[in-house]
Amino acid sequence: MLQINRVTKQFGGIKAVDDLSFRVKKGSIHSIIGPNGAGKTTLVNMITGVYKVDSGTIFLDGADITNISTDKLVYRGICRTFQNLEICENLTVLENVLLGFDKYMDKSLLKSCFRAKSIQVDEARYKQRALHLLGLIGLEKLADQKAENLSYGILKKLEIVRALGTSPELILLDEPVAGLNPKETQEVSNLIKTVVADEVTIILVEHDMKMVMQISDYITVMNFGKKLAQGTPEQIANNEDVIRAYLGSGVVC
């Protein structure tokens, strides 16, 4: 589905992502792991058009999507969440989820100013769908709460649900369980599994190894911007290069 060909991104003298290539299979959970500073978030930012790639190409289902801006990619079925929570705290929980449906909504000025019937009808319909999505994470009761009043863990889940509103074919989750407790982590894992069952492909950037090993179909390991290894969770768990990158080279001082 997604094909990344030799992409490179340089910041000053540092190659954050260096000549990286891999493919993501449709309907799979593809994890990207690596030590801090390995270039994982940079990679996500390149796929979602936040950063321009220095060289290389990115293809989605055979179409070139290199350097297309984030908002346009949403219309091609790519959506993402953020490592550092990006939630509109001035909106309610429900409004945040409704924002996910934004690409389907009619926002013409005249119709909005004069309260066109069609907009009212659409809004009611999307409200039902948004409430349904909130139900997936058991948050219907908090629908009318301002997002700023809610805990970090809830907002992390809210971000994923908001992304689902865009009915994406590919979701990039940048550290979705960072800072969550084990129970919340399990809930996010379950949510991700439900999503994948609907034929959605997921790219997961995460440090929580237990979760990654549990739910991934395939893992790509990065270190210093390069691909260190790739394979199924079992292959990665037994890969010596990976163990060395995470735990040091084995030289005892």
Next chain:
Amino acid sequence: MLKRYNINRDILTLSAILIIVPFFFQNDFYYEIAIVSLLNSLICIGLNMLMGYAGQVSLGHGAFAGLGGYIAVILGSKYGITPLFSIFIAVITMAIFAFIISKPILRLKGHYLAMATLGVGIIISIVLNVEDELTGGSDGMSVDSFTVFGYEFNSSLQWYVLCAILLVFTIWMFTNLINSPFGRVLRSIEGSEKAANSVGINVSHYKSIVFVLSVVIATIAGSLYAFFSGFISPSEASFSHSIELVVMVVLGGLGRIYGAIIGAVILTILPQLLTSFEDYQTLIYGAIIIFVMIFMPKGIASVYEDLKGRLFASNK
């Protein structure tokens, strides 16, 4: 019917106040202050949409209103175009102007955006002062009377009715807009541009639209003010007028639908109430603003909304 057209209690209250208040006016001066309050309210509604909802600061709206007024006035006096049509042309011109400058300026954020709008405002103010052949320079210029299809506006009551209707209509449209998906997009830009972008919203496009809208409203109010007072001078476009408008919005309540009106009315009337203090007028004016901001940091409208919320809660 009220529900069908979304005419809520707040709009009815506003209309009632606007109808009742003139009965207490003792002379033309009261009308004058009321009309200026209404026109300032109009500009502040647009500015509130930009600052309070979309989160983009502008320190140039006084200048935009002034420039819009000048365009309408000059078209009328130099080229003999009827007032209504000259306001229309001024609106189109200012909309194009606002759209063009919005593209580079609204890429900036926070203080830098404030600086940029301040710069544009000051440039406009200087141009109006210097181009004296066209604008009459710092002396200003007199303005022909306002006529609509041959019907002349010469009494204060006529002006009051015109401005009051315009205000109610604007606030009705504004309420609809804010409660629509479009309004949600604006608020999401204030909340998190990254989040808005990640769900497919072209943030810079919406920033431009809301900026143009606010400038259009300022142009309408600015030109009406010029026709009403029969005179226009560069002080309408001055930096201090821009600041005054921002203070009105902040004091009234950023991001509150009626905040703009409350702020504009209070700050237009306040200096008149304080004239008896003579030399100390400005001092007291400043002190009142400081106290309001300390005790009502979210603006005066927020206090009203909190009260309403509490009454609502106690009813349950």
